[in-house]
Amino acid sequence: MPELPEVEVLRRSLEPYLVGEEVRRIEVRSPALREPLDAAELERRLAGHRIERLGRRAKYLLVDVDGGSTLAVHLGMSGRLTLVPGETPPERHEHLAIHLASGRKLRLRDPRRFGLAFALATAGVAADGPFAHLGVEPLSDRFSGTALREAARGRRGPVKPFLMDARTVVGVGNIYACEALYRAGIHPSRSVARIARARWNRLAGAVVEVLSDAISEGGTTLNDFRNGAGESGYFQVSLAVYGREGEPCPTCRAPIRRRVHSNRSTFYCPRCQR
DNA sequence: CGTAGACCCTGCGCGC
DNA sequence: TGCGCGCAGGGTCTAC
Numbered sequence: 001m002p003e004l005p006e007v008e009v010l011r012r013s014l015e016p017y018l019v020g021e022e023v024r025r026i027e028v029r030s031p032a033l034r035e036p037l038d039a040a041e042l043e044r045r046l047a048g049h050r051i052e053r054l055g056r057r058a059k060y061l062l063v064d065v066d067g068g069s070t071l072a073v074h075l076g077m078s079g080r081l082t083l084v085p086g087e088t089p090p091e092r093h094e095h096l097a098i099h100l101a102s103g104r105k106l107r108l109r110d111p112r113r114f115g116l117a118f119a120l121a122t123a124g125v126a127a128d129g130p131f132a133h134l135g136v137e138p139l140s141d142r143f144s145g146t147a148l149r150e151a152a153r154g155r156r157g158p159v160k161p162f163l164m165d166a167r168t169v170v171g172v173g174n175i176y177a178c179e180a181l182y183r184a185g186i187h188p189s190r191s192v193a194r195i196a197r198a199r200w201n202r203l204a205g206a207v208v209e210v211l212s213d214a215i216s217e218g219g220t221t222l223n224d225f226r227n228g229a230g231e232s233g234y235f236q237v238s239l240a241v242y243g244r245e246g247e248p249c250p251t252c253r254a255p256i257r258r259r260v261h262s263n264r265s266t267f268y269c270p271r272c273q274r
Numbered sequence: 275c276g277t278a279g280a281c282c283c284t285g286c287g288c289g290c
Numbered sequence: 291t292g293c294g295c296g297c298a299g300g301g302t303c304t305a306c
Contacts, residue, residue, distance in 0.1 A: 003299060034282080034301075059300075076300045078284075093284085112283045114300050130301095157277060166301085173299055220299075242299090262278060265297080 002075045004138065004171025005214035005235070007059050010081060014061075014106075014228035015054045017083055022050045022101035023065065030095045033115050034076065037096060045069035045119035046098070055125075058134050058170035062125060070122040071098075072130075076114025082107055083228050135167045138207050143169060145201030152192040152200075159195060160188035161262045163207070172207060175220055178242045178267045180206040187273040188266045189259070213238065241267040 002010070023046045028039040049065035056062060061081065063071040073081060086103045096108040096117055108117060116130070125131055135151065136143045151168045162168055163177045172180065181188050183206035186199060195203075214220055219233030227233070240250050245258040249269040257270050 006299080032283095074300075076283095077298065078300090110283095111285065112298090112300085114283070116301095155276075161277085175299055263280075264299095 002059060002079070002219075003173035003176050003214075004056075004059060005176070005211050006219040006233070007056055007061055007075070007171075008215050009219040009227050009233060010075075011054050011056050011061055012227075013231075014081070014083060017104075017228070018051045018054060018063065018100075018106070020051065021104075023047055024099045024101055027097040027099060027105075028095070029090060029097065030093075033095060033110060033113050033117065034074075035116055035118065037117055038119075042071070042096075042117070042119050046071055057125060057131060058137070058166060059173075060131075064122055068122050069119055070125055071117065071119050072125070073108065074116040074130075076110060076112060076116070078112040079108060079110040079115035081228060082109075082230055133167060134170050135165075136169055138169050138171055138211055143204060143208070145197065145204040148204050149195075149197060149200040152195070155192050157192065158189045158261055159186060159192050159203075160266050161264075162192050163203075164262075164264070169207065171211070174264050174266075175239065175242045176207070176210050176214065179210045179240060182241045182267075182269060182273060183210060185273055187270075188261065188268050190274070241269060243267065 025047055026039060026042040028037045031037040046065055046069060049067050051063055051065055053064045055064060059074060061073045083104055083106050086099055086105045091109055093111040094107050094109045098106040136147055152162065155162060160177055160181060163172055164174065180203065184203040186203060214235040217233060217235040217238060220235040241256050244256045244267060247256050249256055249272055252269065252271045254269055254271040256267055259266050
């Protein structure tokens with residue numbers, strides 16, 4: 001479900017409600033996510049602590065509490081994190097509820113169970129465990145065409161899976177990889193070894209632009225993305241190619257094509273993208 | 275070493 | 291109306 005823009009929209013929507021809140025208790029209703037939820041660890045690191053800030057690294061939402069711990073949540077494909085009154089009955093596939101001093105609860109629902117939630121020492125976010133291999137943040141000033149070109153050195157294969165590889169740049173999933181390549185006019189099957197400097201620069205610019213546009217429109221809602229208040233986003237109406245196989249390209253009217261890279265659907269315009 | 279494909283899981287929409 | 295199939299925004303693991 002979520003790529004970087006959706007997680008960022010979620011972060012911004014929850015921040016004003018969560019900062020200053022105190023975590024009362026952790027309720028693990030069903031531990032089976034990609035890694036089993038560790039109720040004892042969540043309780044030990046979070047309960048009794050005050051939430052100081054909400055951050056994001058790649059597609060992880062980070063909830064920092066006082067005392068030096070962080071809750072990391074990854075929504076996988078189908079995860080949804082919402083803030084509701086504490087007495088709200090549990091819903092189907094509600095794995096985790098974090099009960100807050102105000103009486104509300106932050107609940108994580110994830111039907112497909114590809115998501116993750118764990119607590120760790122805040123200092124570990126920079127380099128530990130699941131964060132260790134992550135590449136550059138696309139909305140940071142360390143991201144550029146040069147960064148992409150250098151990441152591509154010694155690599156082979158099509159640019160589209162390269163762009164979705166978190167070692168290259170984080171947060172770019174299937175939708176925004178397709179859209180960025182379209183905006184940059186680069187064919188998704190083009191080999192990374194055959195992209196000139198100017199086109200790397202153009203691609204980096206397109207990545208920043210498409211992610212920023214999506215954030216400002218509240219994210220993309222295809223089936224079930226909602227922000228922390230349960231509201232949907234609007235960027236899906238701005239998608240030029242994703243999910244539009246057979247429809248005319250917004251630029252040249254050629255029918256949008258679909259093909260598969262690494263088991264993921266890729267949508268592109270065969271005329272505008274070379 | 276790198277890349278391509280299978281796989282994890284449930285739900286939904288579509289065609290028959 | 292009911293059923294089977296294909297597909298879904300995530301990441302990781304294995305085979306080559």
